[in-house]
Amino acid sequence: MLKDVEGVLIDLDGTIFNGDELIPGAIQAISYIRSLNKKIMFLSNRGNYSREMCFEKLTRLGVEVLYEEIILSSTVTAMYLQEYYPKCSVWTLGDVGLKEELEGSGVKLASAPEEADFLVITLHENLSYYELNRAFQAVQHGARILATNSDKTFPNENGKSIDVAGMIGAIEAATGKRTELVFGKPSHFMVEAALRQLALNANQCMIIGDSLGSDIEMGKMHGMKTLLVLSGNTSRKQLEFILESNNPDYVCDSINEIINEKMEVQQ
Amino acid sequence: MLKDVEGVLIDLDGTIFNGDELIPGAIQAISYIRSLNKKIMFLSNRGNYSREMCFEKLTRLGVEVLYEEIILSSTVTAMYLQEYYPKCSVWTLGDVGLKEELEGSGVKLASAPEEADFLVITLHENLSYYELNRAFQAVQHGARILATNSDKTFPNENGKSIDVAGMIGAIEAATGKRTELVFGKPSHFMVEAALRQLALNANQCMIIGDSLGSDIEMGKMHGMKTLLVLSGNTSRKQLEFILESNNPDYVCDSINEIINEKMEVQQ
Structure with missing residues (x-):
């Protein structure tokens, strides 16, 4: 085979x-x-992990892996922004791994949602209303929407959990704007x-x-x-x-x- | 006039x-x-308030009001369930006021999302991923979706904030199911x-x-x-x-x- x-x-x-x-x-x-x-x-x-986090997880589980052998949707999102919008600033709705991956690739993070050119959405397992509303503010103030991936569910020990489609759905429904690119x-x-x-x-x-x-x-x-x-x-x-x-x-x-x-x- | x-x-x-x-x-x-x-x-x-909470707020602000003069979308949701589905059990995605209003009207709250016949969605200003995922589980296990209202934004001191449309959008996008009734x-x-x-x-x-x-x-x-x-x-x-x-x-x-x-x- x-x-x-x-x-x-x-x-x-x-x-x-x-x-x-x-x-x-x-x-x-x-x-x-x-x-x-x-x-x-x-x-x-996974767009809510950085390669570093993923490398650590695989190594901890005993999987033999090189850092260079890992590509996540967060990695590809960062590559895209770096290549096509090197001067843009980005707000994120998602776990910290996305921010790490973006920053590690040299993408500039906005200091406030109102200043962002793009909102990048990924799975946020620590989502709060406050953060959802901050992401909403970014789009209200003109940020374009990108998503690392659009998976509806992900498997875990207890079956299936709600994935990034939920976060995307929240922002799209409340703003009336659509996600322009999905990288995963x-x-x-x-x-x-x-x-x-x-x-x-x-x-x-x-x-x-x-x-x-x-x-x-x-x-x-x-x-x-x-x-x-x-x-x-x-x-x-x-x-x-x-x-x-x-x-x-x-x-x-x-x-x-x-x-x-x-x-x-x-x- | x-x-x-x-x-x-x-x-x-x-x-x-x-x-x-x-x-x-x-x-x-x-x-x-x-x-x-x-x-x-x-x-x-507002579906995330109970009449009791609303009465207290109006009174605190100095507005002369009787409890019987207040109707919220949470009130009407509770009336509907009580009238048409008196034996159903309900899971909620929203602030505690919705639960109070449902319980106060005699609607039975499910003890676990998997057991609910209906998921009622309202604004959740204390939303967390955990609770979003619990609501998702309810629908995954067969709960039908109702919403107190479907407003996209609500005004507050800082402009507009994301409203219940965000919570609805999250659940609908991840489950592929649609909200059947909106009461507001x-x-x-x-x-x-x-x-x-x-x-x-x-x-x-x-x-x-x-x-x-x-x-x-x-x-x-x-x-x-x-x-x-x-x-x-x-x-x-x-x-x-x-x-x-x-x-x-x-x-x-x-x-x-x-x-x-x-x-x-x-x-």
């Missing part, structure tokens, strides 16, 4: 871990991929950033992830091989209802089955 | 007070209306509750409020006289852009001008 593959893009939430629990066999699967001399990029829609998977921004870092073309890569709507769709659109794992967002039951054209190339219960190539080939 | 009027429906936010500041002359205007032996109902879209003005629920309490017909009443979209629209639809005050949500500039059919009957800068009948009659 990995014979013609030079690089493997691996999702994190639901593929490597759920919340703070490592998916059994994930470490061994990554070691196996490395032993075949394939390049790896970890690609997550399945956007081309994530693919481009990953391929540039890997120095590979899409057809040399495979993507492994738990989400049909982001991981698999993105892989298929760009001509990558796709492997769906059923350890996160997608259940086997849901697979029955998808269109043939959206089928992943391979399906398995979790990433650890890559070692024995216990994949099901999809038609 | 008040000659043929038996009852006066008076909005609160932007008409009697802005935040904690009384609008100058509001007390005298209310005394004047009472001196003409007109009945009064205070009608507010301009819904018929508010009108009916007020007229029942006043024991009057709509054509015997005048409504005084600061919002074209809720107060004036509701009054006109039901055949009441309408007086728009410019002390809150609506500026004189906005008046230029409204359709003739939506014109209030009278316009004045603030409610205190009712004493000298310094109204402008609209065409």
Whole structure:
């Protein structure tokens, strides 16, 4: 399965871990991929983490990883702003990781919401009314809306929790303005950033992830091989209802089955 | 102007007070209306207050008011649930006043979000991610969505703040479900509750409020006289852009001008 593959893009939430629990066999699967001399990029829609935070989490969970092997939607948002709007100032609605990632990339943070050119929205697990209202003020005063990702839910120990779609919905509904760009998977921004870092073309890569709507769709659109794992967002039951054209190339219960190539080939 | 009027429906936010500041002359205007032996109902879209809290606030600000003269969107929500779903259990996303009003009317509150038949959303000025996620869980587990009102902003000392539309937007965007009923003005629920309490017909009443979209629209639809005050949500500039059919009957800068009948009659 990995014979013609030079690089493997691996999702994190639901593929490597759920919340703070490592998916059994994930470490061994990554070691196996490395032993075949394939390049790896970890690609997550999490925009509320910085790469530093993500690196620490993976290391703490025992996953062998380099800082350079991580791309988050916060990373890609920062790259975009840095490239196209180097002089802009940004207000954020989201956990501190987004701010860290923006600042680390040299993006200027506004000192007050009224001064911001852009509002960047991400998951905010410490959301308060005060902060929601500050973000609302930014848009009221002219800030354009960007979002790291638009996931509706994320998996954790207790099932599914409300994700950034909730924060976006709050701001859009109250301001009547729309989000202009969403950077996370399945956007081309994530693919481009990953391929540039890997120095590979899409057809040399495979993507492994738990989400049909982001991981698999993105892989298929760009001509990558796709492997769906059923350890996160997608259940086997849901697979029955998808269109043939959206089928992943391979399906398995979790990433650890890559070692024995216990994949099901999809038609 | 008040000659043929038996009852006066008076909005609160932007008409009697802005935040904690009384609008100058509001007390005298209310005394004047009472001196003409007109009945009064205070009608507010606030769903995060209970009548008790509202009564205390008005009394603290020096406004002469009876408990029975107050109807809030939380009141009407409670009446509806009590009448049509007397056995249902309810989860709330909003400030404590909503819970107080529901419980005070005998509506059963669910002990966990998973058990709720309905989620009632109102403004939550103490919103946290935890509570947003609990409300999300209620809908994920089958609760139907109701909202006390759907205002986008409310006026306060610092301009406009994000209102219940933000909370609704968050839940709708993340769950893909829609709010089934909105109880606040301009819904018929508010009108009916007020007229029942006043024991009057709509054509015997005048409504005084600061919002074209809720107060004036509701009054006109039901055949009441309408007086728009410019002390809150609506500026004189906005008046230029409204359709003739939506014109209030009278316009004045603030409610205190009712004493000298310094109204402008609209065409």
